[in-house]
Amino acid sequence: MTPMTDDTALSLQTRISNVRHGGRDLRVIRPCHLAPGIVLRSRPKVLHMEVDRVGLEQLAAAWSLAVFSPRSIIFLPLRQNTDRSRAGELDLVFLHSSLQFRLAQWTQLRSRLGTGDLHTAKPAPPVLPTEPDPERWRPRQSRNGVVFDSAAQTLFLVGTRDGFRVTGSLAGRLHADPEACFDQSVRHSCVMLGCGRRRSGTGRHGTPGILHIQLTPTLT
Numbered sequence: 647m648t649p650m651t652d653d654t655a656l657s658l659q660t661r662i663s664n665v666r667h668g669g670r671d672l673r674v675i676r677p678c679h680l681a682p683g684i685v686l687r688s689r690p691k692v693l694h695m696e697v698d699r700v701g702l703e704q705l706a707a708a709w710s711l712a713v714f715s716p717r718s719i720i721f722l723p724l725r726q727n728t729d730r731s732r733a734g735e736l737d738l739v740f741l742h743s744s745l746q747f748r749l750a751q752w753t754q755l756r757s758r759l760g761t762g763d764l765h766t767a768k769p770a771p772p773v774l775p776t777e778p779d780p781e782r783w784r785p786r787q788s789r790n791g792v793v794f795d796s797a798a799q800t801l802f803l804v805g806t807r808d809g810f811r812v813t814g815s816l817a818g819r820l821h822a823d824p825e826a827c828f829d830q831s832v833r834h835s836c837v838m839l840g841c842g843r844r845r846s847g848t849g850r851h852g853t854p855g856i857l858h859i860q861l862t863p864t865l866t
């Protein structure tokens with residue numbers, strides 16, 4: 647795996663919306679220009695994400711923002727890249743559990759984002775100094791993991807800073823060293839993330855408990 651240092655900081659042009667909602671101020675960060683090469687679909691037992699190189703870089707940057715911005719909601723409106731009318735197409739949101747945001751309020755919050763303020767973020771990629779083999783990582787306690795939940799055609803990755811750091815390091819590994827993530831049996835580079843809520847590997851509200859992220863260089 648390519649070592650990650652501050653020199654490898656990812657760059658992401660963002661729009662930041664500060665919204666008064668439910669009696670408190672919420673900050674939602676989304677890409678200024680969504681990369682076209684990211685799609686996310688829900689299948690019966692797995693969440694399947696396909697990314698090209700540019701999309702993967704944006705995904706890694708968003709994941710890093712989730713690590714370092716615990717008071718922000720990170721929003722990737724991925725359905726813009728697909729036919730929104732098809733069942734199973736999903737947006738993606740990174741949400742810190744400490745915000746205690748009720749997912750039923752997401753549609754209303756999303757409708758109030760407006761254009762937001764432009765900002766260029768340069769988060770450092772998540773590093774995993776204490777995990778010897780992140781591929782074997784399977785959280786057994788939700789406080790250390792990332793829970794998969796869904797509402798309003800959106801996948802919510804709900805977690806802690808440590809949870810996003812661990813899962814983000816896996817996504818970052820696919821970005822930094824796709825050859826190391828190459829699976830000969832299926833002839834593509836990918837990583838698999840498990841849901842941290844239960845050992846059975848299922849998410850909340852029927853959400854699949856596995857997120858498969860596949861690099862497809864020719865996606866766009």
Ligand SMILES: [Zn+2]
Pocket residue numbers: 829832834835836837858860
């Ligand atoms: Zn795969």
